[in-house]
Amino acid sequence: MLIGGVPALDRHYSAVEGSWKVTDCSTAYGRLVVPHGNSEEPLYRWFHLKEAFSSRLLGQLLRDVGVSPRTNLSIADPFAGSGTTLLSGISACEINGYRANVFGVERNPFIWELSQAKLQARISGRSISDTFAADFEKIKKFHDDLKFDNFTVPGLSTLGNENYFPSDHMQDLLRIRYAIDAGASEATRSIFRVCLASCVESSSRLRRDGRALRYEASREPKPPWDSFVQRVAVTQGDLELTPPASSCGEVVLGDARRAASLATGREFDLILFSPPYPNNIDYTEIYKTEAWVLGCYGSDAEMKAQRQRTVRSHPSVRFSQEFAYLNSGFASAVQALIDPVISSVPVGDRYHEGRKEVIIGYADDMLSVLIECRRMISENGRLVFVVGNSLHGSGDGKYVIAADVIMGRLAELCGWRVAEVKVARMLKRRTGESPFLRESLVVLEPA
Structure with missing residues (x-):
């Protein structure tokens, strides 16, 4: 009733x-407005963003909505998120024999780096796989050299709570981050940082349920380095499976409410986006542990400022x-x-x-x-x-x-x-x- x-x-x-x-x-x-199939797709599976849509959505739309491809197809997403529009735009275009020029905007600094890393990997593909493998050996050496260092835990209280993150796990997450900073080249650094981000939740007793972080006392945290090595192996395999793209693109850290100025006068044949829904979910809060481990925020004030810059959906x-x-x-x-x-x-x-x-x-x-x-x-x-x-x-x-x-x-x-x-x-x-x-x-x- x-x-x-x-x-x-x-x-x-x-x-x-x-x-x-x-x-x-x-x-x-x-099944396309949810991330159906993404967990099995190279590059898309690097980090699970529950709010993403399927990598197959854009291809279906191109068939349905009357966008007429030219030699190049320009595609924009002012809420780029994990980069699904950008990556799938390149794939859909190249399968059909034309080039894509993709452009994205993302406000959350961690999620922006995630989409940037995946876009960079999709364009470069296997051409950077050897560099990635060589950089991992450097990261491994730096990680071993930092074994006895004691790092200052970032100021987020969640990271310093040993019920959530065992202290040795938090130290190792930070050790990996500093090893990446020291050992990775510019071409691979963001990709390695995404590998690290994908290990944060499993290293803790926290579980992200889509609306909040939940504490599960019975959960057994996994050793960060072991998880990181596994993620690097998956990523290495994905790079080797990905041919370099003839398409081009970029994703900028900025505000969708200012997208036209960020696009600097460009026009697009298709704009596809999924904004935050008005459903009381604060995405800055949901992905805060990854952002703090990666150093996206240096203080509570910086995180608060980020929250206030987002869309007013909660x-x-x-x-x-x-x-x-x-x-x-x-x-x-x-x-x-x-x-x-x-x-x-x-x-x-x-x-x-x-x-x-x-x-x-x-x-x-x-x-x-x-x-x-x-x-x-x-x-x-x-x-x-x-x-x-x-x-x-x-x-x-x-x-x-x-x-x-x-x-x-x-x-x-x-x-x-x-x-x-x-x-x-x-x-x-x-x-x-x-x-x-x-x-x-x-x-x-x-x-």
């Missing part, structure tokens, strides 16, 4: 998407209360779109203010991203974003944030046309509570 504000919001969302083509594409896309920190849409020519249209959602947040909810700020901030940020992407798209280009909707609150205070509908309407305001909403899957745990509890691919074209 529909309860609380859900039915009223369903009617609001239905009115907004009333003129759009909404299609059940679960057979084609249900209420874990107090974000800026400046909203660009209020000074735009379509402020009233944005307000009409989000007011019914805001009014559905229960007044008695202790997170009332934070949840309202998420709705407003998320809409404001996504509008900025869509405006930037409109500046970057070629005349006949397409933009596809993958996003999941979410149910919040409890009892009579439940409400749905239909991010696909909200973003589709925001796109219309800034020069896009919604060509199709491809519903990839319904969220089974919430079936029956709202038809908008779904994950979708929204296809846009220049209006």
